[in-house]
Amino acid sequence: MPDDTAEAWPTPTVDVAELTRILDGRYAEVRDAVRKALPSYASVLEDAETMSRDQFQERVKEVVLELADTGATGMGFPEEYGGGGDLGASIAAFETLGYGDLSVLVKVGVQFGLFGGAILQLGTKVHHDTYLADLVTGRLMGCFAMTETGHGSNVQALGTVATYDQDAAEFVVTTTRPDACKDYIGNAARHARVAVVFAQLEVRGQGHGVHALVVPLRDEQGNLLPGIRIEDDGPKMGLNGVDNGRIWFDGVRVPREALLNRFADVTEDGTYVSEIESPGRRFFTMLGTLVQGRVSVGAASISAAKVALTIAVHYGLRRRQFEATSEETEELILDYGLHQRRLFPLLAHTYALHFAQEVLTDHLHDAFSGTVTDEESRRLLESRAAGTKALATWLATRTIQECREACGGAGYLSVNRFAALKADTDVFATFEGDNNVLLQLVAKGLLTDYASDFEDLDQLGMVKFVAGLAVETVLERTRAHKLLQGIRDALPGGGDSWDTDTGLLDPGYHLAMYRFREEHLLGGVARRLKRGVDAGMNPGEVFSRVQDHVIAAARAHVERLVLEAFVEKVAAMEDGDLKLALNLVCDLHALTGIEADRAWFMEHGRLTSQRAKAITREVGALCRRIRPVAAELVDAFAVPRPLLRAPALVGEGTGG
Amino acid sequence: MPDDTAEAWPTPTVDVAELTRILDGRYAEVRDAVRKALPSYASVLEDAETMSRDQFQERVKEVVLELADTGATGMGFPEEYGGGGDLGASIAAFETLGYGDLSVLVKVGVQFGLFGGAILQLGTKVHHDTYLADLVTGRLMGCFAMTETGHGSNVQALGTVATYDQDAAEFVVTTTRPDACKDYIGNAARHARVAVVFAQLEVRGQGHGVHALVVPLRDEQGNLLPGIRIEDDGPKMGLNGVDNGRIWFDGVRVPREALLNRFADVTEDGTYVSEIESPGRRFFTMLGTLVQGRVSVGAASISAAKVALTIAVHYGLRRRQFEATSEETEELILDYGLHQRRLFPLLAHTYALHFAQEVLTDHLHDAFSGTVTDEESRRLLESRAAGTKALATWLATRTIQECREACGGAGYLSVNRFAALKADTDVFATFEGDNNVLLQLVAKGLLTDYASDFEDLDQLGMVKFVAGLAVETVLERTRAHKLLQGIRDALPGGGDSWDTDTGLLDPGYHLAMYRFREEHLLGGVARRLKRGVDAGMNPGEVFSRVQDHVIAAARAHVERLVLEAFVEKVAAMEDGDLKLALNLVCDLHALTGIEADRAWFMEHGRLTSQRAKAITREVGALCRRIRPVAAELVDAFAVPRPLLRAPALVGEGTGG
Structure with a gap:
């Protein structure tokens, strides 16, 4: 078994405080x-x-x-x-x-x-x-009363109605259908005294789409107000400290001023006014201002994954099972190749998402502090927030599960935190938008060059829009062509044969692979949509058949953004051991990403089977290189020790 | 978008009762x-x-x-x-x-x-x-007191000791180390009056390895007996209706007859007697008789997956979201390509494991009813039980998670069953043996041609054993060569170019692919083990590096057994709609298995990139073909309606 490239390198020394x-x-x-x-x-x-x-x-x-x-x-x-x-x-x-x-x-x-x-x-x-x-x-x-039993992802179809009563200068809020009750609303079952209610606004018999109003629910003593019915959602898989509930409105009257009127208003005499003409545009502008919710869920998911990794890595450094390299002592389980393979790529992805989340937070801050105000940046921010949320929440689910299994039966006891981590985070994939729906929104933005508002997922419209363009135009508009330019720029000699001639640990190679995949998948989606429509198929049917490609393209896009964030972060660091260590982590992140999708790369002529196998070997070598600094890499998350619990798994003294 | 082969076929009519x-x-x-x-x-x-x-x-x-x-x-x-x-x-x-x-x-x-x-x-x-x-x-x-805090997978290293006191003709049972307390023991915390305790047997100062004794824990009133200390394991992720606990023994005396003496005994005068000479062999014969535990866990996992699928498929047939194929009505979510892609392959795998489990149960029955008594059959049974348990429990975890996400926020409410399904089944991957350890046992059996007892996972010994043989000998001994013969037999014309010339829906093609993979992976493991030892590496280090190949080989073996069980079941059915329907399910199972591992097949020259893409298209077509019978396929599981709960998701009338 010949030694791999990475293995010849020295092991870096990691200063935990500095990494934190x-x-x-x-x-x-x-x-x-x-x-x-x-x-x-x-x-x-x-x-x-x-x-x-x-x-x-x-x-x-x-x-x-x-x-x-x-x-x-x-x-x-x-x-x-x-x-x-x-x-x-x-x-x-x-x-x-x-x-x-x-x-x-x-x-x-x-x-x-x-x-x-x-x-x-x-x-x-x-x-x-x-x-x-x-x-x-x-x-x-x-509380924030948007979702209804019948509509979560498709907010434009909500069934709650707020009708303006001109004589009283009041809105009348009503739950119009059985499935239009507000559902899963946090704070609703016990503590909320008021709700921001999303409802179809009707003025003088005309609908203006979904708007938000402040509706009082309870008096100061906590008694429900007239016309309000609230029901507890009952026990949940997790998050049972949050009082989720259902709310029904039976002709509840609120004054005209209850309308949250930054983007649209109703004058006393019943005139609907808004500076944004298009109803869709108006609605999605409103939704867009709430983007911080998605940014927050992504952030919290990454933290939960860090807690799980801290416990599992330290357990792997305490637990021994079976004699392996010596007849006398059982082996530390973190010294087994498989155990490293299970945990380290997830650790690397968590680092990558941490830095991607940092970039996202900066963009959010810039947009909301007024530093950046153009509409395109806003749409890019919304897209990035949605995509990062999807990847971060899925990563958390996967990481927590693998860490729990890596702690065996002990991982099943509540005292060791995995029970709550799993149960509490499970819904993250669903709330603030189902992950798959979010990725479809990301894809739509890419395919239409952010021509329409972010949340406006009209599948029929999107399919028709794309089908009306030449594939080249789509690629042109989607800036995918810029990606290919980026590939050449990142590599020496114009990078004409980057997929065979560059080193496996060259970040330029990683970026080229991620960029190529994104560009190619997007082009493929455009081609498929066009072909389906040209063949006379129902656009919805076309969409349904191309849906997994749509998701794959969006995912490839967000994964490219994540990798870029990590690579740029490491590139900007001062030379030294810490940079060396994070380089290893970044390489492992990038290569396991390529490895996981190597079938696709082979199918699209960008990976020979020889090189694919070499990547798998390199991943093993990287894991062995990371093993000596694994404890430091999780300790740098600095999860306060009392929050880890799990005394039997990680010992009493571990953690920040 | 040209129509796929499968799509041209007629839709079968499924008689639910008959399928049940x-x-x-x-x-x-x-x-x-x-x-x-x-x-x-x-x-x-x-x-x-x-x-x-x-x-x-x-x-x-x-x-x-x-x-x-x-x-x-x-x-x-x-x-x-x-x-x-x-x-x-x-x-x-x-x-x-x-x-x-x-x-x-x-x-x-x-x-x-x-x-x-x-x-x-x-x-x-x-x-x-x-x-x-x-x-x-x-x-x-x-209760069954085997696992200790310090040792679960490596049972031979248990720290509880039972010393024979010849004068009193009694055994003295003692917890010798802090990590030797029995742990996670079901029934221990409240209800067990006696325990079967696994302990190192010592007679006249000599150790005889792990044996089982019956030790009383509580009197008829439920009070703990002298020398027994029991602690509740506390809240767990799930299964909180089971009273798991820790047990310490402080010089507890039991009569000589407490030893469960089918395979070994201690005479009154302190002579250790056994018909099985080798201590290792004796121990593994004892463990082997307990194989039904693993068979049972696999069986229960499949049932849990069926419950989840029943709920998610019916929800997909009720829930609508977004207009897609029509401007008027929102689309049923099960009509989305992605939703089918998420659920149907899992449904197909569940069917496959059901039939594989049926074969396993038959083998178990035959072995324990005395129909089949030879040692080789016993070892094959143990291997099959371990492998099926690993695949079935992992499938359950994956299926329940996907079904929960496919039900959105509603899936998070306890009333809809996923909370308990997830939490309760999560430990299945760990108990009755950690899945990865079980797969290593399966691989060891294959590599050594079942030369040693099943549970005897001495990694050093195994590595040395394999390293001592020529690779051809390993393949000869592992019967992998029979697989290749099987490939040729299953296909017309000797099947020389089965990987390019057979139809994608030909079961012979599926079997050939699964068999080739198993044979090749096993050979690769043998080669790698030999190469490492020949290069002078520590055998434990060699094992650690090859460990993921070992697991992959075992997995390929069990997946081949599962596919064979399904193919044979369908082949034996009478012609008709039901056979047609199960054929679709079997094809989807087999092809998604190949698709998931298509990188490997491409790397090993058994799949061109063109054919790989064709498989992906065929999977999409199979999903669309299964869509019209999806409800019947889950209804045939006949989960009693009251056990589904989830009235809002599946309606009141669904289920057997």
Whole structure:
């Protein structure tokens, strides 16, 4: 068995604190503050197991209120209302809260991200003055009533209606169909006193599409107001500290000012006014302002994966089973090739998504602080947020599962955290948009060159639009051609034979492969859509048949963005051991990505079977190289020790 | 988009009752009896969510006792002790119990399979007379105390010791190290009055390896006996109706007759006697008699997957989202290509594993009813049980996860069953042997031609053994060469170019591909092991590096067995619509298996990139062909309606 290239290199020494500093980036201070605050609430992790749902939901509420007092949850609100005035910092704080109990995290997300975010982004000064100061402290709890039993992904088809009554200058909010009750609404079952309700707005008999209104649900004593019916959603797989519920509205009257009127308003005399003419455009502009929800879910998923990896890697460094290299001592399980193969690629992907998330957070911050204001950037941000959320949540699910199995039976005991991690994060793939639907939106943006608003997934329209263009035009418009230029630029000598002549550990090679795949998949989708329509098939049927290609193209796009973020981060680092170590991690991330899709690369002439096998060998070699620094790589996540629990798995002294 | 071959065929009509009859096979009566009994206990599914752990564990115990009264749980015991005298029937009954609450299932497994099985298989008449009648009724609850905190997979290294005290004619049982306490032991925390304890037997200062003894834990009032300490394992991810615990023994004395002495005994004067000379062989013969545990876990996993698929497929036939093929109506989500792609291959794999499990159950029955007695058959049975358990449990985890995501946010509510299905089945990949360890055992059996006992995984020995042979000899001994002969026999014209000239839907082609892969992977493992040892590497290090190939070879072997079982089942059916339908399912199973591993086939010259792409297209076409009969395919599992719960997802009237 000949030694592989990577193996000849020296093992880097990893300074954990320094690596943490790199991971923490510009929000190190905020992250540290949350890390310091969280251990006081470590007991919530146990409460989740021992308390009844009722008790636990009250306990989680208390913790959320205490966190609000520390300022950690209000970073994203304007300072004049008691916030921190820094949206990027609020995402970093939320990400770090992902190390703790996830019911607390989600309740924070509901109260400050969804409810607070809607008031801030969709409302105007009157709403800000009325609600923000109180909601930032948590004195006023609210909920975000968008999803209905019958409609989650397709928000434009909601069945709740708000009709303007001109005589009373009020809106009348009504649940019009059995499947139009608001469902899965966090904070609704117990604590919300008001709701931001998304409803079809009707003025003078004319529909204007979905708009948001503030509707009071309960009085100060917590009694339901007239016309409101609320039902608990009952026990859930996880997140049982969050009080999700269903809400029915029976002709509930709210004043005209209840309409969150930043983008559209109804005058007293019943005239609908908006600066945005197109109803679709208006709706998607509103939705677009809520993008921070998706950014937050992605961030929290990555944190949950980090917790799981920290436990599993340390367990692999304590647990021995079977004699292997010696007759006397059983082998550390992390010294088994298979165990490395199971954990290290997931560790590498988690690093990659961490840095991709950092870029995304920066873009979000720039867009919402007014640094960047053009519409194209906004759509790119929405696309990037959706795609990163999908990849991060799926990665978390996979990572937590593999880490749990890598801890054997012990991983099944609640005290070792995997039970809650698995159960609580499972819904992340679904909420803030089903991952597959989100990837379709990403693909639509790519295929139409962001010609329409992000959420406007009209499949028929998209298919017809693409079918109306020449494939070359699609590629031109999708900037996929720029990718190919990028391939040549990244490699020496114009890179004409980059797929055979470059070293397997050359980041230029990795980027070229990811870019080629994206470009080719997008072109393929365009071709298939055109061919189907040209053959006279129903456009919906065409879409259905091409759907898995659509998802694959979107995925390839987001994976390329993730890889670029990681490669650029490492390239910008000062030379030294840390750069060497992160280079290994980046190589492993990139190569396992190519390896996982090597069938596709072979099918498309970009990988010989010889080179494909060489990649698999190189992945094994990289794992062996990472093994000596695996503990440092997870310790740099700096998950506070009390949050790891799992004393039997990781020992008492481990962790940040 | 040209139409695919499969699409030109007519859609079969599926008679659900008739398909159920085929699935139920020879144990239809037993399965029906359990199906009739289960709905009375459907309320346990809700109790799991609403009761405290204490209450729920008592409730589950009650249900187990009531089920014992029906005779469903005692099928595998001799009739003279109140059993049914039919081991195959007992597996079928257990499999069907997998439709219900899984704490009940696992407690049944612990009491009757593990505890009862150990008494029956490892004990002799005195033990049978003392315990069987009472344990069959559940009057005597017991536990199976094998796993320790420090050792699960490597049972030979257990730290509990039983020393023979000749003067008293007693064994003294002691927990010798902190990590030698028995751990995760079902029934231990509350209900077991006795335990079958696995301990290192020491007689006259000499160790004889691990043996099993019956040790009383509690008196009739449930008080712990002297020298016994028991601790609750605490809340778990799932299965909280089972009282798992840790047990410490502090010099506990049991009479000489406590030793389960079917394979070895200690005479009164302290002489160790056994008909099996080799200690390793003796131990593995004992373990081998407990194979039904693994067969049972595999069976239950398949049932859990069936429940998940039934819910998800029916949800896909009710839920609509987004206009696609028509402007007026939203599309059924099961009509989306991606949704079919997500669910149907898993449905096909579940069918395949069902039939593979049927073959395995038959082999088990034959071995234990004395029809088949040779040692080789026994080892083949153990290998097959281990491999099927690994594949079935992983498939269940994957299927339940995908089905949950395919039901969106609704899938997250406990009322819709996925919460419990996920949490309860998660440990199946770990218990009765970690899946990866089991696959290593399978590989070892293949590589050594079952020369040694099944569980005897001495990696050093195995590596040295294989390294000592020529690769050809390994292939000769592993019967892999028979596979290649099988390839030629299965195809017309000697099948010299079967990988390019046969139709994609030809079962002969599928079998040839699966057989080629198995043969090639095994040869590759042998070559790599030899090369490493020849190069002077430490054999343990060699094993570690080849470990993922070892697992891949074992997996390929079991997948081949599974495919053969399915192909043979369908081939033996009478011509007609049902055969047509199952042929589609079998094709989808086989082709998605090849598709998933198409990179490997391309790397090894057995698939051109053109043909690989054609397979992907064919899979899409098969999914569209299966769509019209999808409801019937899941309805044939005949999961009793009350056990599905999920009224909002599947409607009130669905299910058997």
